[in-house]
Every structure is written in C-alpha cells, then in structure tokens.
Amino acid sequence: MQKKYKLLLLSLLFDGIGMLSFVIPFIGEFSDVVWAPASAFLIYKMYKGTEGKVGSIVSFVEEAGLFGTDFLPTFTLTWIYKYVIKKDKAD
Template identity: 50%
Template sequence: MKTLKNKLLLKGLFYDGVGMLSSAIPVVGSFIDILWAPYAAKKMQKMYPGKKGKFASALVFVEEILPFTDIIPSFTLMWLYTFVWNKSEVEDIRFNEVIS
C-alpha cells in the first residue's frame, strides 16, 4: 500500500513542477496557466476523490489561474494533509483512477 502513497506523491510533485514551470516563462506563462488550471483541478479531483478532493480541486484551480501563486505546491500540500497531518490510510481512498 505504501507504493500507492509514493505514486501519489510522485504524481503530485510532477504536477506541482509543471505548474511552477509556467511562471518561469515571462509572457506566455500566464496564458499557459489558463490551460493548466482546469487540467490540474481535474487531476486533483481524480487523485483525491470525495469532498476533500473537490475542495482541493477548487483551490488548485484558483491557485493556478491567479498570477504569482504558481510557487504554492498544492498537490504536495494535499498529499501531506491526507497522509501526514490527517494520517489517512490508503484504504480510505479509492485508487482505481489514481494511477491512470
């Protein structure tokens, strides 16, 4: 079960990295964020289903669409909240769509 936690963490780090890369491109980065925000929100909801996932999905959408907030690692923070601070077990989350 730890491998599923690790896969979620790795996917989260990857998505956070992609979100942060858009801020490195001076003018085009803002337009990339317009495309990236709904995609990131959809991925967040797939990774963390339920009410917490919907709330995190809305937050990641707002965070990605607003300028100068790309530095916030939303996916990593959600992983920390889920598995470290809240100490949820892997069984508490449906992982049928997480790996895809």
C-alpha cells in the first residue's frame, strides 16, 4: 500500500479518536486535555514540512476546543490538502 493511503487510514483513525470526546460526557472533555498535545505531535510527525507545522497548530487548537472547532477532522483535512488540493505525489 502506498504511503499516502496509509496516512489516510491513520488520519481517519486519529480523527475518530478525537471525536470520542463527543461520545463520553465529562470524561470526553478531560480526554481533550490529553489528546490535544498528542494529536499535535502526531500530525507534525505524519506530515512533514509546512503541512505538519500548520496542521499541528490547528490540531492543538481544534482538539483543545478553542473557538468551537472540536468537531473538525483535522488529520483528514490535512491529507486532503496535501494529496488532493496540492496534488503531492512525492510520497
């Protein structure tokens, strides 16, 4: 399987983990405190360069629930930007 499709599967998985905070009331909000920095680190490592840097900042802000953005699938949106909009074929 090509690297870009592995990244897509991981992105969907990690976005799913991020959405779990909606499923478990109260505990979900606590999990965001742990998941926000973890997701920022993961997206930084998964997507090198500018996409990883910007994605990590957006992911942290989104998962921390700032500005009501906790519902955004940041990992998947980063993948779409890299491979669909930007059409990066290098990986």
